[in-house]
Amino acid sequence: MTITRQHVIDRDAAEAVSAPIISYVVTHGDVVYLSGVISDPRNPGPDVQSQTREVLHRIDELLADAGTDKSKLLSAQVWLRDMSTFSAHNEVWNEWVDPANPPVRACIQAQLVLPTLLVEIKVTAAR
Amino acid sequence: MTITRQHVIDRDAAEAVSAPIISYVVTHGDVVYLSGVISDPRNPGPDVQSQTREVLHRIDELLADAGTDKSKLLSAQVWLRDMSTFSAHNEVWNEWVDPANPPVRACIQAQLVLPTLLVEIKVTAAR
Amino acid sequence: MTITRQHVIDRDAAEAVSAPIISYVVTHGDVVYLSGVISDPRNPGPDVQSQTREVLHRIDELLADAGTDKSKLLSAQVWLRDMSTFSAHNEVWNEWVDPANPPVRACIQAQLVLPTLLVEIKVTAAR
Numbered sequence: 471m472t473i474t475r476q477h478v479i480d481r482d483a484a485e486a487v488s489a490p491i492i493s494y495v496v497t498h499g500d501v502v503y504l505s506g507v508i509s510d511p512r513n514p515g516p517d518v519q520s521q522t523r524e525v526l527h528r529i530d531e532l533l534a535d536a537g538t539d540k541s542k543l544l545s546a547q548v549w550l551r552d553m554s555t556f557s558a559h560n561e562v563w564n565e566w567v568d569p570a571n572p573p574v575r576a577c578i579q580a581q582l583v584l585p586t587l588l589v590e591i592k593v594t595a596a597r
Numbered sequence: 598m599t600i601t602r603q604h605v606i607d608r609d610a611a612e613a614v615s616a617p618i619i620s621y622v623v624t625h626g627d628v629v630y631l632s633g634v635i636s637d638p639r640n641p642g643p644d645v646q647s648q649t650r651e652v653l654h655r656i657d658e659l660l661a662d663a664g665t666d667k668s669k670l671l672s673a674q675v676w677l678r679d680m681s682t683f684s685a686h687n688e689v690w691n692e693w694v695d696p697a698n699p700p701v702r703a704c705i706q707a708q709l710v711l712p713t714l715l716v717e718i719k720v721t722a723a724r
Numbered sequence: 725m726t727i728t729r730q731h732v733i734d735r736d737a738a739e740a741v742s743a744p745i746i747s748y749v750v751t752h753g754d755v756v757y758l759s760g761v762i763s764d765p766r767n768p769g770p771d772v773q774s775q776t777r778e779v780l781h782r783i784d785e786l787l788a789d790a791g792t793d794k795s796k797l798l799s800a801q802v803w804l805r806d807m808s809t810f811s812a813h814n815e816v817w818n819e820w821v822d823p824a825n826p827p828v829r830a831c832i833q834a835q836l837v838l839p840t841l842l843v844e845i846k847v848t849a850a851r
Contacts, residue, residue: 481823488811491818492829496798498850503799506830544623545630549832557615564618569608575619576633576719578676579708581833592830596625671750672757684742691745696735702746703760703846705803706835723752
């Protein structure tokens with residue numbers, strides 16, 4: 471099956487900010503893998519709800535680039551910097567997710583790449 | 598390929614406990630994704646071994662609902678609240694897993710949704 | 725689709741060190757799942773760069789055993805014991821990864837199985 475890679479961070483871009491060389495989207499057959507998505511690290515939102523909205527909006531864009539959308543989500547991993555924000559995060563998730571077609575999910579607390587980042591989400595979808 | 602979703606938490610159920618709208622089982626072609634499974638949060642087991650048994654029993658049920666079983670596990674992620682329980686957790690895992698057909702796995706320490714939860718396991722299986 | 729398991733840790737080997745029974749490689753159709761790979765726990769490297777090199781070398785070996793290589797990576801999960809080593813880790817990652825074919829990735833901070841372990845990486849590849 472064919473592998474397609476989109477939004478590849480090249481060496482120069484990665485090394486400029488000590489970041490890893492990654493793809494943001496990899497499609498293999500009819501499965502679409504997305505990288506973990508965070509708020510813009512140069513200007514992260516002030517709270518978990520604004521950051522969750524930004525992350526989910528970016529996931530919508532990346533899924534669209536891969537020719538799919540949130541109604542075909544298979545699996546999601548959510549990392550919250552502080553589990554006390556779980557309910558606030560879920561409110562935004564629940565407004566966003568297709569209630570007829572939600573993915574499987576797990577959510578744990580974790581320190582992310584920068585202390586200002588409050589949520590990261592990594593999804594896999596069909597297309 | 599067809600996507601099938603089972604044990605979907607609907608909006609009313611999710612919002613009643615500030616939980617996310619998710620599916621517990623998503624099947625895409627012949628791959629079965631399960632949500633992260635935890636002990637019953639209203640009455641979690643007292644130690645990591647009882648919680649691991651409960652989680653693995655629930656995984657057996659969900660795999661059966663998807664038409665498969667633990668002999669077809671592909672991958673597992675284990676989160677332990679306290680890594681000092683790794684050996685105790687592994688004893689229960691090793692009694693349960695099909696020794697001829699174990700999945701790949703990773704295990705890290707993490708804070709879960711509630712402090713009383715000592716273990717969470719998320720698996721992917723073929724069917 | 726056929727499931728193939730390689731480098732299966734048997735019960736005796738697992739129980740000798742209170743470790744889990746797992747496969748290090750599971751192949752399902754043309755998707756290859758690897759277990760989380762760590763430095764040799766009996767003699768882990770002294771810093772994140774040496775451990776990352778060891779882990780990535782072991783991943784190369786396991787991918788080769790499955791009939792594939794790093795140019796076909798789909799997804800990677802990286803766990804760092806200390807996020808302050810992110811840039812140092814990324815330098816080694818960026819030397820290793822195929823810059824034309826990088827996987828999607830997420831990286832979080834987490835306590836691993838032993839305090840001496842500074843990095844763990846789990847990948848999925850096509851073949």
